[in-house]
Amino acid sequence: MAQLTQLAVLLCLIAQGHTGSLKDRIIGGREAAPHSKPWMAYITYNNQAGERLVCGGFLVSRDFVMTAAHCAGRNTQVSLGLHSLDDKSAKNTFPVLVSNRHANYDSATHDSDIMLLKLKAKVHLNDAIQPIALPKKNKRVASGTVCNVAGWGQMGHGRVPRVLMEVNVTIVNNQRCQESIPVELSDAMMCAGQPGSSGDAAKGDSGAPLVCDGVAMGIVSFGNDSPPGVYTHIASFLPWIRKIMSG
Structure with a gap:
């Protein structure tokens, strides 16, 4: 390429x-290279204005995805196992049970810009979905x-x-x-x-x-x-x- x-x-x-x-x-x-980074997550969520926004993230266990704290919002969903966004479907998109944003996050200084998303269910691991x-x-x-x-x-x-x-x-x-x-x-x-x-x-x-x-x-x-x-x-x-x- x-x-x-x-x-x-x-x-x-x-x-x-x-x-x-x-x-x-x-x-x-x-x-x-397709699926060379099987931990990658594609995250979508709604901000306070109701806009649908996108962030990246990464799988760290079968039910936790790590991302930035400033990506917190409502109706958060995580897609795993993607290479092309055309592959996104209901089968590889998972709802989030709890968004654990670090309590010390400061949007002005960017301190503690870390968040752990707990998925509603553990994902099935395969060649395209693996934690890092x-x-x-x-x-x-x-x-x-x-x-x-x-x-x-x-x-x-x-x-x-x-x-x-x-x-x-x-x-x-x-x-x-x-x-x-x-x-x-x-x-x-x-x-x-x-x-x-x-x-x-x-x-x-x-x-x-x-x-x-x-x-x-x-x-x-x-x-x-x-x-x-x-x-x-x-x-x-x-x-x-x-x-x-x-x-």
């Missing part, structure tokens, strides 16, 4: 009223590490891809990242996408995983018009994750 340019992984920050300099496209993306591993302890990914982010986010000029797209991004330390991010970064955030590079995640697939060596290390959260982008640092929330998933 030829390299594509100026494609987007959406951040659903629009749902929170964020506009202006927030980026709205994934840059330097390509089509992912989470970090086992609180540690940071080394700067310069190449990771991957994927989603069905909006492309440039309002176009929406029908298939799962992906892009490789390089981890940037928070000190360097802070130079181009207007809000203060906390230790519970991480950055990826070298300044001046052509690889980044952006608007419409907020909640998608930042995957490093097969492990979900971050969650697409927010950013500017160009790299780097900011991700929720999953390892910082391991006690909360264990508490929610243990019931």
